[in-house]
Amino acid sequence: MAGTAAADPAPTAAAVASAVAETHRREWALVLAATVRVTRDLDLAEECVQDAYAKALTAWVSRGVPANPGAWLTTAAKRRALDLLRRGATLRRSLPLLVDDPVEPEPDGGPPHEAAPHEIADDRLRLIFTCCHPAIAPEARVALTLRLLCGLSTAEVARAFLVKEPTMAARITRAKKKIAAARIPYRVPPAEELPARLDAVLEVVHLLFATGHTAPAGEELVRRDLVERSLDLARMLRALLPEDAGVAGLLALILLTDARRDARVAEGGRLVLLADQDRARWDRRAIGEGIALVREALLHRPPGRFALMAAIAAVHAEAPTWQETDWREVVALYDLLVQIWPSPVVALNRAVAVGFADGPDAGLAALDALAAEPQLAGYGYLAGARADFLRRLGRTAAAQAAYREALLLTENTIERDFLAGRLRQLGG
Amino acid sequence: MCKVYVLLSIRARVDRRYSRRPARAGRDGKDMDMAQYAILIYEEEPYWADAGQEVFDRTMKEHAAFAEEHASVLRGGSALQSTATATSVRKDPSGGFAVTDGAFAETKEALNGYYIVEAADLDEAVAVAKRVPARSGGVEVRPVMVLG
Numbered sequence: 001m002a003g004t005a006a007a008d009p010a011p012t013a014a015a016v017a018s019a020v021a022e023t024h025r026r027e028w029a030l031v032l033a034a035t036v037r038v039t040r041d042l043d044l045a046e047e048c049v050q051d052a053y054a055k056a057l058t059a060w061v062s063r064g065v066p067a068n069p070g071a072w073l074t075t076a077a078k079r080r081a082l083d084l085l086r087r088g089a090t091l092r093r094s095l096p097l098l099v100d101d102p103v104e105p106e107p108d109g110g111p112p113h114e115a116a117p118h119e120i121a122d123d124r125l126r127l128i129f130t131c132c133h134p135a136i137a138p139e140a141r142v143a144l145t146l147r148l149l150c151g152l153s154t155a156e157v158a159r160a161f162l163v164k165e166p167t168m169a170a171r172i173t174r175a176k177k178k179i180a181a182a183r184i185p186y187r188v189p190p191a192e193e194l195p196a197r198l199d200a201v202l203e204v205v206h207l208l209f210a211t212g213h214t215a216p217a218g219e220e221l222v223r224r225d226l227v228e229r230s231l232d233l234a235r236m237l238r239a240l241l242p243e244d245a246g247v248a249g250l251l252a253l254i255l256l257t258d259a260r261r262d263a264r265v266a267e268g269g270r271l272v273l274l275a276d277q278d279r280a281r282w283d284r285r286a287i288g289e290g291i292a293l294v295r296e297a298l299l300h301r302p303p304g305r306f307a308l309m310a311a312i313a314a315v316h317a318e319a320p321t322w323q324e325t326d327w328r329e330v331v332a333l334y335d336l337l338v339q340i341w342p343s344p345v346v347a348l349n350r351a352v353a354v355g356f357a358d359g360p361d362a363g364l365a366a367l368d369a370l371a372a373e374p375q376l377a378g379y380g381y382l383a384g385a386r387a388d389f390l391r392r393l394g395r396t397a398a399a400q401a402a403y404r405e406a407l408l409l410t411e412n413t414i415e416r417d418f419l420a421g422r423l424r425q426l427g428g
Numbered sequence: 429m430c431k432v433y434v435l436l437s438i439r440a441r442v443d444r445r446y447s448r449r450p451a452r453a454g455r456d457g458k459d460m461d462m463a464q465y466a467i468l469i470y471e472e473e474p475y476w477a478d479a480g481q482e483v484f485d486r487t488m489k490e491h492a493a494f495a496e497e498h499a500s501v502l503r504g505g506s507a508l509q510s511t512a513t514a515t516s517v518r519k520d521p522s523g524g525f526a527v528t529d530g531a532f533a534e535t536k537e538a539l540n541g542y543y544i545v546e547a548a549d550l551d552e553a554v555a556v557a558k559r560v561p562a563r564s565g566g567v568e569v570r571p572v573m574v575l576g
Contacts, residue, residue: 096574099461099548099549133550135550135554181571182550182569182571183463183547183548183549183550183571184549184550184551185548185549185550185551187549187551189551193551
C-alpha cells in the first residue's frame with residue numbers, strides 16, 4: 001500500500017492509538033473528501049473512513065505507522081468503498097448519488113490511483129463548499145462542517161452547540177438528505193460565484209471561532225476544542241487558497257485574538273479584560289504570524305471584514321501596554337469596518353473605542369446614539385459598556401443600574417462573575 | 429381583477445419546445461445526468477389586485493422573454509388564478525369529503541404559478557430561478573421526485 005514506509009517498525013499499541021488520533025484530527029477531511037469522490041454518498045463515505053481508521057489501529061501495530069498516514073487511510077477507505085460498491089452492499093442506500101464532476105476512470109479497474117496533491121486539495125474544497133452551501137440552513141452548515149471536515153461525532157457536535165444529541169442528529173440527517181435530494185453539487189464553485197460562496201465558508205469558520213472564544217452560555221469562558229477546530233479549518237483554507245485575502249484575514253483574526261488566551265482567564269476561570277491582561281503571557285509567535293497575514297490581507301482593495309477586524313486585533317497586539325494603545329488607529333479601522341459591515345455590534349465596538357480615544361463622555365454619547373438600535377436591545381455588551389463609561393465618569397448610581405441590566409442579559413457564568421464583581425466595587 | 433395573473437402564454441411556448449430537448453454532453457461525451465425542479469412562484473395577491481393592466485402586461489412580456497431565454501431547459505409551467513377562485517377538498521372523519529372555499533393555507537404570499545425546469549444540479553436550477561420575473565414575492569425551488 002502506498003506510503004507504508006514504516007517510520008518505526010514495532011510501535012506500541014499506545015503509540016499507534018496516539019498516531020491514529022493525531023491523524024484523525026489532521027487528515028479526516030482529506031480522507032473523507034477523497035472517499036466521497038468514490039462513493040458519491042456522504043454516509044457511505046463516512047462509514048468507509050471510520051472503517052479505515054479502525055483498520056489502522058491494528059495494521060499500524062504490526063506494520064508500523066506509515067510515512068504518510070493520510071494517504072494510507074485514503075487508500076484503505078477508497079478500497080473499502082469500491083469493495084462495498086462492487087458487492088452491491090450499498091443497495092440499501094436511500095438517497096440519490098451526489099452530483100459530482102466525472103472521476104477519471106481507473107486504468108485497470110483496480111483501486112484508485114494516488115491522487116496528485118492538487119486533486120486532494122480540490123476534494124477538501126469540494127467538501128467544505130458543499131457543507132457551507134447557501135441552500136443549507138446556517139446552523140446545519142456549522143454542524144456539517146464540524147462533522148464532515150473535522151470528524152467530530154454527532155454527540156460532540158451536539159455538545160459544542162449545547163443542544164441535545166437527537167436534535168443535532170436530526171439536523172445533520174436533514175442537511176445530508178437535502179444535499180442529496182436537491183442535488184447540491186459536490187464541487188468547487190466557478191470563479192464568478194467563488195467570492196460569495198467563500199464568504200459563506202469563512203462565516204462558518206468565524207462562527208465556530210466566535211462560539212469557542214466566548215461560549216454563549218455555560219461554565220467555561222472559552223471552548224478550547226472549538227477554537228482549535230476553527231484554527232485548523234482556517235489553516236486548511238489558507239493552504240488550499242493561499243492567494244485569498246479573506247482567508248488570510250480570517251486566519252490572522254483567529255491567531256491574533258487567540259494569542260491572548262492564557263492572559264484572558266485568571267485562576268478560578270475569572271475573566272481578565274484586555275486592559276488588565278498581562279501582555280507578557282500573550283503568544284508572541286501567533287501574534288507574529290497574525291501580523292504578517294494582516295499586512296498581506298490589507299493589500300487587497302477594499303480590505304475585507306475579517307482583515308479589518310484582524311487589523312484592530314493587531315493594533316492591540318502591538319501596544320506594549322493598554323495605556324499606549326493607538327485608539328485613533330482603532331477608531332479609524334472601525335470607521336472602515338462599519339462601512340463594509342454596517343452591523344450595530346460593530347458600531348457598539350466603535351463607540352467603545354471612541355470612549356478610549358476621546359474620553360468616557362464621548363464614548364457615552366456614541367453609545368447613546370445606538371440605544372435605539374433594535375438589534376442591540378437585549379445585548380448585554382451595550383449595557384456593560386455604558387456601565388463602564390458611567391463608572392469612569394463617577395456617575396455611580398447610573399453605573400450600578402447599567403451593570404444590573406448587563407447582568408440580566410448575560411448567560412456566560414464567567415462574564416456574569418465579572419459584572420457582579422464590578423457592581424460590588426460600586427457598593428451595589 | 430378576475431383573470432390569470434401571469435404566465436398566460438407560457439404553456440404553449442413550452443409545449444412547442446419539448447421536441448427541442450438538447451443533448452447535454454458531459455466531459456465523458458455521454459449525456460449528463462439531469463434532474464427536474466419545480467420553480468414555484470409565490471406572490472402577494474393584494475399586490476396583483478392593485479396592479480393595473482399596464483403592470484400585468486409588462487409582467488407577461490417578462491415571462492415570455494424568460495421562456496424564450498430558457499426554452500432549452502423549460503419542461504412545463506402554468507399560471508394559476510387567484511386563491512379567491514380556489515376550492516379545497518379534504519377527507520372528513522365520517523368518510524366523506526369536506527369541500528370548502530379557499531386555498532389550503534392562508535399565507536401572505538400565495539402560489540400563483542410554476543415552471544418545471546431541467547438542471548444538472550441545484551446551482552443550475554437556482555440560476556434559472558433568479559431569472560423568473562416574480563414581481564412581489566419570490567420563488568421556491570423544489571426537486572421533482574423521481575419515482576420507480
